Amino acid sequence: MSHHATTSRISATERVALLKNTALFAETPENVLSSIVPIMKEVAFQEGEQIFAKGDLGTSLFIVQEGEVHIFSGTQQLATFRPGDFFGELALLDAEPRSASAVAHGAVVTFRLDQEDFYDVMEERGEVLRNILRVLCQRLRRQNEKMQLPQ
Template sequence: MLLIEKVLILRSSDIFQNTPEQELVGLAGILEEMYLEPEENLFSKGDKGTCMYFIYKGQVRIHDGNYTLAVLEDNDIVGELSVLDSESRSASATTIDETILLKLEQEPFYEIMMNNVEVLKGILNTLCRRLRIMDDKSVSFHNKTLPAVPTV
């Protein structure tokens, strides 16, 4: 993959859309390309995480056992929580189809984040959006499982 393609992928993500071009070029140069087959495990719940991934092409299912939490696609990011805190992965990630990922390790991400407040804003916006989606799913699930309370 050409360097310019990696820069364009980064630019298309919410996290890096306002990052200066020069920083994106440096970051793109250290991204590791990964090619995965369908149904390949990217990481498992409980694994130690120190990186995140950009989905260039394909789909990744985020799941806890058989329960699907999300399906992520082109230009989405995977594993952003672990790149922030190095804690265990909170869910598993498995490819749905042929997938091309760009892997970003924690230390380079921290360097970019420290030098550019827009990156920090981007990661916070992404995390907040995902929390809201999970809240909506939780409320929907909760409403489906509770019996209706009769009114008097």
């Protein structure tokens, strides 16, 4: 993989603002977000680069800072994530291999939150776990709607 950690191009204040605008951290106070920012790693990917593959052991979740990420199962595109969206959380929550592959669509910059840090945040901040559950439910409902056959 040719992805690489980048030297942050945005300030800590801008990172806090980005996190505040994600569904994951929407209810989290700014002072808490300021403590999360240093543990997140900025990682860049090039067009077509695989961020992770279906079946990989999941050890991180990602928040899109710039660009688009497409999620695939085989050749079927399941989802598109844009700035402020997060993905990769399932493998962190259930300790199962990745259920799909993530590929950069154009140049992409993400914030990566690793498993141990993620669990620390969830333990300290109950709203983060509630937000993850809410987003997972929304995604499941959307998938169910897509699967329903026309009447």
